[in-house]
Amino acid sequence: MAQRPTRPPTAASAAPLVAVLLLTLGVVGAITWVAWVSGSSHREAAEDALRDYAEFAAANFTDAAGKTLYGGAMAILSSVGAGTTNMEANHIYPLDGLQKTASDVRAWDWMYVPSPEYVFSYEVPAGALRVQGGGGSFPGVAEQARLRDSLSASFDTVAGTAAVGMASRSLYVIVDSVANETEIYLMAYVHGVGGTPDVVYGFATTFRSYAQAVLPRLAESTPLVPRSLSHGLPNDSLLGVTVMDQHDREIYRSPVHDLTVYGATQPLWRFAPKGPTVRIALRPQAADMLLRGGVPRTRLPLLVALLLCAGALVVAAFHLARRAEDLAHLRADFTSSVSHELRTPLAQIVLFAESLAYGRVATEVARSDALRIILREARRLGHLVDNVLLFSRTERRGTHVSAQPRALAPLVHEVVESFVPLARVRTCTVEQELDDRVIVPVDEGAVRQILLNLLDNAVKYGPDGQTVRVSLTLERGRAVLCVDDEGDGVPLTESQRIWDPFVRLHSGEYSVATGSGIGLSVVRQLVTLHGGTCRVDRAPSGGARFVVELPGARVGSISFEGGTHDLVARR
Numbered sequence: 340m341a342q343r344p345t346r347p348p349t350a351a352s353a354a355p356l357v358a359v360l361l362l363t364l365g366v367v368g369a370i371t372w373v374a375w376v377s378g379s380s381h382r383e384a385a386e387d388a389l390r391d392y393a394e395f396a397a398a399n400f401t402d403a404a405g406k407t408l409y410g411g412a413m414a415i416l417s418s419v420g421a422g423t424t425n426m427e428a429n430h431i432y433p434l435d436g437l438q439k440t441a442s443d444v445r446a447w448d449w450m451y452v453p454s455p456e457y458v459f460s461y462e463v464p465a466g467a468l469r470v471q472g473g474g475g476s477f478p479g480v481a482e483q484a485r486l487r488d489s490l491s492a493s494f495d496t497v498a499g500t501a502a503v504g505m506a507s508r509s510l511y512v513i514v515d516s517v518a519n520e521t522e523i524y525l526m527a528y529v530h531g532v533g534g535t536p537d538v539v540y541g542f543a544t545t546f547r548s549y550a551q552a553v554l555p556r557l558a559e560s561t562p563l564v565p566r567s568l569s570h571g572l573p574n575d576s577l578l579g580v581t582v583m584d585q586h587d588r589e590i591y592r593s594p595v596h597d598l599t600v601y602g603a604t605q606p607l608w609r610f611a612p613k614g615p616t617v618r619i620a621l622r623p624q625a626a627d628m629l630l631r632g633g634v635p636r637t638r639l640p641l642l643v644a645l646l647l648c649a650g651a652l653v654v655a656a657f658h659l660a661r662r663a664e665d666l667a668h669l670r671a672d673f674t675s676s677v678s679h680e681l682r683t684p685l686a687q688i689v690l691f692a693e694s695l696a697y698g699r700v701a702t703e704v705a706r707s708d709a710l711r712i713i714l715r716e717a718r719r720l721g722h723l724v725d726n727v728l729l730f731s732r733t734e735r736r737g738t739h740v741s742a743q744p745r746a747l748a749p750l751v752h753e754v755v756e757s758f759v760p761l762a763r764v765r766t767c768t769v770e771q772e773l774d775d776r777v778i779v780p781v782d783e784g785a786v787r788q789i790l791l792n793l794l795d796n797a798v799k800y801g802p803d804g805q806t807v808r809v810s811l812t813l814e815r816g817r818a819v820l821c822v823d824d825e826g827d828g829v830p831l832t833e834s835q836r837i838w839d840p841f842v843r844l845h846s847g848e849y850s851v852a853t854g855s856g857i858g859l860s861v862v863r864q865l866v867t868l869h870g871g872t873c874r875v876d877r878a879p880s881g882g883a884r885f886v887v888e889l890p891g892a893r894v895g896s897i898s899f900e901g902g903t904h905d906l907v908a909r910r
Contacts, residue, residue, distance in 0.1 A: 356660050360653045367649040371642045378638045385634045389601035389621055392629050396563035396578055397603040397619045403561040404617070405608050407553055408512065412541075455542035461490045462538055478543075490539060514585070514614040546584055546615060554582055554591045563619065568629055577625035581618045582607060590615065599623055669841035673856060680723055684716035715760040722791055729788060729865070730840070730857045740782035740868045746895060747818055748775040750783060751811055754790045761795070765803045769794070773811040778895035779818040785865040790820070792858040793885050797824035801882060808878075817871070818892035822885045823878040834875050838863040862887070 457478060459470045468487045470478055478486065558580045559573070569577055579595040602620030606612045627633035691709040693699075700706045755769055762769055790809075797807045805825040812819045829837060836842050840860040862885075866873045871889040878884035 357657065360657050364650060364653045368646060371646045371649075375639060375642050378635060378642075382635045382637065385630055386601060388630060389599075389626055389634065390603060392564065392568075392625075393578070393601055393603040393619050393621055394605075397605045397617060399563045400557065400561060400580065400617055400619060401605050401607055401609065403557050404553070405610070407557065408549075408608065412512070456544050456548075458540070458542045459486065460538060460540040461487070463490075464537070466491055486543075512608070512610060514608070514611040547590060550582060550590045554580075558591075558593050564625075564629075570628070576622070577628070578619050578621050581620075582615060583618070584615050585613060595622060597622055599626055601626065666841075669856075673841055676856065677723070677727060681720065684720040684723070687716040688713050688720070711760070715764075718757070719761060722795065725788060726792065726858060726861055729861045740785050740865070742780040742782050742869060744778055744780045745783070746775065747777045747779050747781065747786070747820075747889075747892075748773040748811055750781075750786055751790060751809065751820065754787050755794070755809055758791060758794045762798055762807070765798055765801075765805075767798050767801070767804065768806040770806055770808045771810075772808070774813055776894045777811055777813045777818050777892055779889050779892040781869060781889060782865075785869065789862050789865050789887060790822070792862050793822040793887075796858055796885070797822055797826070797883075800824070801826035805882075806880075813892050813894065814888075816890065816892055818889045820887045820889070823880060824882040825878075825880045826882045828877055828881065828883045829875045837875065838873070 457470055459468060461468050466487065468483060468490070470483060470486075559575075561574070562569075563574050564577055574580070575593060575595050579598045580591070580593040581589065582591040584590050598620040599622065600620070602618055604616055604618040607615040607617045621629070623633075691713050695706065695709055700709055751773055752771065755771055759769065794807065794809070798805075801807070801824040807825075808821075808823040810819075810821045810823075812821075838859050841856040842860075843856045863873055866887055866889070869889050870891075871887060873885070873887045876884045876886060
């Protein structure tokens with residue numbers, strides 16, 4: 340049974356190792372941080388570049404939208420108002436002629452013109468507005484008043500600007516809304532005399548009409564990305580276009596869905612910054628095409644995993660170093676303990692051998708006692724040496740067993756008989772209760788060492804005069820060998836650890852020896868080589884019960900002389 344606590348490693352010896360490991364972890368952490376910062380900077384630069392491409396595409400789209408709106412309106416109004424220098428108060432250009440002109444202009448492949456809803460004229464000095472409906476809905480009184488106010492405010496501003504040059508025709512666009520539902524674009528052609536506005540005439544159309552007629556063709560045919568980068572692919576393959584009115588209602592969306600977060604939003608017309616807006620976002624394949632290799636993926640998970648692995652390796656290295664230091668101390672203690680245990684029987688052998696050699700023993704009885712002590716200590720010394728050799732072999736995985744079926748009770752009886760002289764030293768009584776029918780495949784030498792180690796453990800760490808009980812039974816096809824003592828027992832929390840090499844618990848109340856800490860380890864190794872198990876339980880006497888179970892047992896007819904009996908060892 341285990342005895343003394345092992346000596347802990349000193350803090351001074353571990354301090355340099357801890358410093359080196361922490362420094363290593365700090366260096367790994369710094370490298371990880373630098374890699375993360377560098378990767379984040381690279382990713383941010385790539386994302387900024389993609390947003391710039393989206394800004395460029397949005398600028399191209401808004402530029403094309405402004406040019407088509409301006410060009411279409413100028414083409415219609417210039418042809419209607421051609422040659423006119425003044426307008427009578429009761430005259431308005433006919434809607435039929437305006438619509439005919441719009442139809443003619445729409446027939447041009449390069450011109451995108453929406454359908455007029457109504458035509459109007461406005462006399463700037465008098466503030467008179469005349470409206471003529473036709474193809475669309477005729478504006479109501481409220482809408483006409485809004486139109487008159489917008490025109491009056493716009494051309495009051497223009498009249499105060501001398502450098503406008505109103506002698507030539509100019510185009511004005513007013514973006515407004517009616518009933519918060521239909522977005523109205525009012526395109527006015529101003530004709531002035533002497534540098535001041537005179538008469539305004541023009542037409543109106545809804546934003547939805549404009550969007551349906553113009554935006555799909557713009558989104559399809561306008562080169563939004565440089566051809567050197569798009570490689571001739573259509574816009575739908577690279578980006579998506581979404582147009583919203585001034586109330587953030589979606590008016591048009593190109594037929595694409597897989598869009599990235601890299602986009603840009605701009606006013607649809609530069610002259611109407613509070614009007615409709617267009618948002619252009621890149622598709623994933625466009626990101627890979629515009630940037631070599633695409634947007635760098637974040638390396639944060641990988642870097643965190645590497646840092647955690649480095650930390651785990653540092654902790655493992657520290658643990659292994661501490662474990663190596665613990666083992667060094669344990670081996671030093673083991674060497675000291677084994678040396679002490681070997682020296683004791685050697686001293687006894689030398690003492691009584693010298694007594695016999697120099698004739699210091701006067702009587703035959705004393706001479707017989709001296710020889711008996713020499714034989715007992717020699718056996719004890721042999722037992723210790725066998726333990727050390729077996730432990731060394733098991734550490735090198737060099738121990739093998741040759742199991743042969745045999746009756747186990749005679750072997751147990753023989754080992755107990757050979758142990759009697761050692762038990763007499765502490766006036767211990769050894770009782771046996773053996774089932775002589777048990778036959779099990781075992782290695783005799785291994786079983787001998789197992790039982791000797793358990794008996795030595797029981798006698799060494801129990802009280803003087805105790806009774807050690809050895810039993811052998813057959814249970815569920817397994818031979819169960821038990822050794823009970825009357826010592827302090829083994830705490831439940833230590834019942835697994837005591838089988839490890841060099842592990843020694845605190846000495847009990849009755850213990851008179853220290854032990855080497857390898858006896859129970861040798862027992863476990865030998866039992867495992869037989870395919871069996873071993874454990875420690877609480878004995879009925881209150882001490883420890885060490886239980887060894889060996890598989891493959893059966894009932895046999897082999898018997899031996901003596902049968903089941905008690906063997907008493909006394910001085």
